[in-house]
Each structure stands twice: as structure tokens, then as C-alpha cells.
Amino acid sequence: MQTDADAIDGLTKCPRCGATEISLNQATGNLRCGFCRHEWQAVNAVEAFGLDTPIEQLRGLVLGSGATTIESTETVRTFKCSACGAEVVVDTEHSTQARCHWCRNTLSMNQQIPNGAVPDMLLPFRVPKDAAVAKIREFVGKRQFFAHPRFKKEFAPENVMGVYLPYMVIDVNAHAAMSGVGEHELRRYTVKVGDNHETRYDVEIYQVSREFDVHVNDLTVESSSGRLDQRVSANTNNIINSIMPFDTANAVRYDANYLSGFTMERRDTNVEHLMPLAQVQAGDIARYQANSTLAYYDRGVRWDNERLDVVGQRWVSAYLPVWLYSYYQRKSDGSSFLHYVAVNARTGETMGSVPINKGKLLAVSAVVQVIGMVLGTIILVVG
Numbered sequence: 001m002q003t004d005a006d007a008i009d010g011l012t013k014c015p016r017c018g019a020t021e022i023s024l025n026q027a028t029g030n031l032r033c034g035f036c037r038h039e040w041q042a043v044n045a046v047e048a049f050g051l052d053t054p055i056e057q058l059r060g061l062v063l064g065s066g067a068t069t070i071e072s073t074e075t076v077r078t079f080k081c082s083a084c085g086a087e088v089v090v091d092t093e094h095s096t097q098a099r100c101h102w103c104r105n106t107l108s109m110n111q112q113i114p115n116g117a118v119p120d121m122l123l124p125f126r127v128p129k130d131a132a133v134a135k136i137r138e139f140v141g142k143r144q145f146f147a148h149p150r151f152k153k154e155f156a157p158e159n160v161m162g163v164y165l166p167y168m169v170i171d172v173n174a175h176a177a178m179s180g181v182g183e184h185e186l187r188r189y190t191v192k193v194g195d196n197h198e199t200r201y202d203v204e205i206y207q208v209s210r211e212f213d214v215h216v217n218d219l220t221v222e223s224s225s226g227r228l229d230q231r232v233s234a235n236t237n238n239i240i241n242s243i244m245p246f247d248t249a250n251a252v253r254y255d256a257n258y259l260s261g262f263t264m265e266r267r268d269t270n271v272e273h274l275m276p277l278a279q280v281q282a283g284d285i286a287r288y289q290a291n292s293t294l295a296y297y298d299r300g301v302r303w304d305n306e307r308l309d310v311v312g313q314r315w316v317s318a319y320l321p322v323w324l325y326s327y328y329q330r331k332s333d334g335s336s337f338l339h340y341v342a343v344n345a346r347t348g349e350t351m352g353s354v355p356i357n358k359g360k361l362l363a364v365s366a367v368v369q370v371i372g373m374v375l376g377t378i379i380l381v382v383g
């Protein structure tokens with residue numbers, strides 16, 4: 001699926017006045033002309049790429065051009081400035097935008113070069129920075145009591161960074177089949193065994209099988225290996241996952257003008273690496289859907305055989321917007337640990353980790369324990 005068919009590298013102009021000073025208005029999620037204040041939005045990705053074709057019609061593997069295998073490790077590209085003709089270098093490792101040194105125009109790269117730097121679509125920031133700062137302040141405020149004093153002293157939520165994180169957004173057309181054993185309770189009663197009473201159950205045992213089509217829309221999987229790696233950043237990974245979901249249906253076709261003022265992470269994994277993970281998640285969704293038909297088996301169903309045959313799947317790459325406040329906690333042994341507070345820049349959902357004052361935590365749990373012991377003693381005495 002060619003998603004950059006009519007994308008233009010180089011200079012983007014305001015459609016109303018032709019000025020080139022274009023940036024994102026964080027309050028609306030629109031692009032804004034710095035000269036005439038005209039606002040507009042890049043075309044919706046669902047419409048532009050036909051992502052709304054029914055999932056049951058998906059066959060085989062469909063890839064957006066921004067989701068194809070990363071071939072080039074080259075990160076530096078040269079453009080000719082279309083305003084003055086100068087040659088300008090863009091380091092796609094850090095941005096897909098650069099200013100022309102001569103005429104100060106901003107040049108953007110919108111074509112999906114095969115190094116993972118340009119995704120098919122992106123969700124613009126819509127929670128402004130000051131709102132994100134307030135969210136982070138509130139989040140940390142609630143955890144103030146146990147927070148490390150040094151963290152409290154150095155806490156500066158204004159240092160929050162807007163980051164576009166790379167994801168794959170996946171539609172899956174699959175067929176699920178599962179079979180196993182289910183139990184339904186007929187009655188329960190108590191019998192006396194020696195001096196004890198025991199509960200007994202009469203149950204019916206059934207062979208249970210389910211077979212159905214599964215249509216998964218916009219399954220969202222991280223495509224930066226640093227975040228996928230559980231060992232290195234289990235903490236960060238969980239934080240980012242817990243501020244999901246994103247309203248991916250509102251993603252726009254990639255336009256580098258949305259990036260000014262933000263940093264971004266490059267996708268560095270390919271579809272074949274992420275496919276097993278997507279398959280597991282689609283399987284979980286199928287199992288969860290089957291649950292709604294299993295109410296009769298009140299003692300549960302054990303699946304002995306489960307199959308998920310993927311008939312068709314569609315992968316597009318996306319940048320999703322997150323405000324990140326990070327804090328390096330220096331430990332007494334010289335090591336450091338990275339803490340994060342992350343804000344979903346579409347919904348405002350906030351999650352994070354705050355360094356803990358271990359002494360205070362231990363003291364409080366000791367007090368709680370003592371109170372517990374005292375209460376226990378009183379109850380014993382009263383009893």
C-alpha cells in the first residue's frame with residue numbers, strides 16, 4: 001500500500017497565503033500558518049489509505065510503505081531547498097525536518113525512506129504542554145508523601161518533553177477455533193467426614209468447542225526495540241502501555257510539519273519481528289470474545305486446543321504523541337535508574353513511576369504493623 005504517493009519533500013506552504021512558517025497548534029491538533037493564522041489538518045489516514053475497508057475482506061499481508069522492512073541504516077539525507085536552491089542536510093535520526101541556513105525555510109521529508117524514520121501516519125499532539133505539566137504535577141502530588149526528598153527538590157515538570165513514539169497499527173482478519181472441557185454445577189451440599197464438614201459438588205461435564213471469525217481493528221504495538229525489551233525497560237514499557245489507548249482512527253497522513261518542537265523515536269523493528277506478538281494479542285482477544293458465550297459453564301472451561309488462522313492482516317506504522325517527564329535517580333552505589341511520568345497527549349491519561357523514600361515507606365509500614373498488632377491484641381482480649 002503506497003502511502004506516500006503524492007507526498008512532497010522540501011518546502012510546505014500555507015494553502016491560503018503561501019507562507020512557510022507552519023507549526024502545530026497544540027490546543028487544536030491542527031497545523032497553523034504563523035503568518036495568516038489559517039489552520040488546517042492533514043488528510044485523515046483512514047480515508048487516505050482506505051483503512052476502513054471491511055476487515056473481513058482482508059487477505060494476505062498488506063503493508064503501508066512506512067511499515068516495510070528497514071533496509072537502509074543511512075540516516076542523513078540531502079535536499080535541495082526549493083526556495084533558494086541551497087543543499088540542506090536532514091539527519092533523520094533526530095528529525096525529518098531541517099531549516100535552510102540561507103533562507104530560513106523549513107524543509108520536510110515526507111516520503112517513506114526505508115530507514116524507519118518516516119511512518120505512514122501520525123496522531124497530532126492535542127493536549128498542550130501546560131495541561132501536561134499540570135497532569136504531571138497532580139500525579140506526583142498524590143505520591144508526594146512517599147517520594148524521595150531529592151526527587152521532590154529537583155522536581156521540575158516544566159522540563160517535560162513532547163515525544164512521538166513509533167507504533168504499528170494492525171488490522172487482523174482471522175478464524176479462531178478452540179475446544180476443551182467445560183463444567184456446569186448442578187448442586188452443592190455438605191457432608192460430614194469424621195469430625196469435619198466437607199463441601200461436595202455434582203457437576204455436568206461437557207465437551208465445548210467454539211469456532212468463529214475474529215476482526216481486530218487497530219491493534220497497537222510498539223515498534224521501538226528499546227521499549228519492547230522487557231529486561232532493559234520493563235518499567236517504562238508498562239508505563240507507556242498503561243496510558244493506552246490512543247484514538248488511532250483520527251490519525252492523519254504523515255506530514256513532517258507536525259513534528260516541530262517535538263522529538264521522535266525511530267522505528268527499528270520490522271513486521272516479522274512483531275508478528276508473533278500481534279498473533280498472541282489477537283489470540284487473547286479471540287479467547288476473551290469466546291468468554292461471553294460460556295456463561296453456562298459456571299465452573300469454567302479449559303481449552304485443550306486453540307487455533308487462530310490469520311486470513312489477512314494490514315500493518316501501518318504510526319507516530320503517537322506522549323509527553324514525558326523523566327528523572328534519573330542516582331543510587332548510593334553509583335548506579336542510576338530512569339523514572340518516567342508519561343501523559344497521553346490525546347486523552348491526558350497519566351501514569352508514571354516516582355522514586356520512593358524507602359526509609360519513610362518502611363517506617364510507615366512498621367507503624368501500620370504495630371497498629372495491626374495492637375488491634376489484634378485488643379480483639380484477642382475482648383474475644
Ligand SMILES: [Zn+2]
Nearest residue numbers: 014017033036
Ligand atoms: Zn497563511
Ligand SMILES: [Zn+2]
Nearest residue numbers: 081084100103
Ligand atoms: Zn533555502
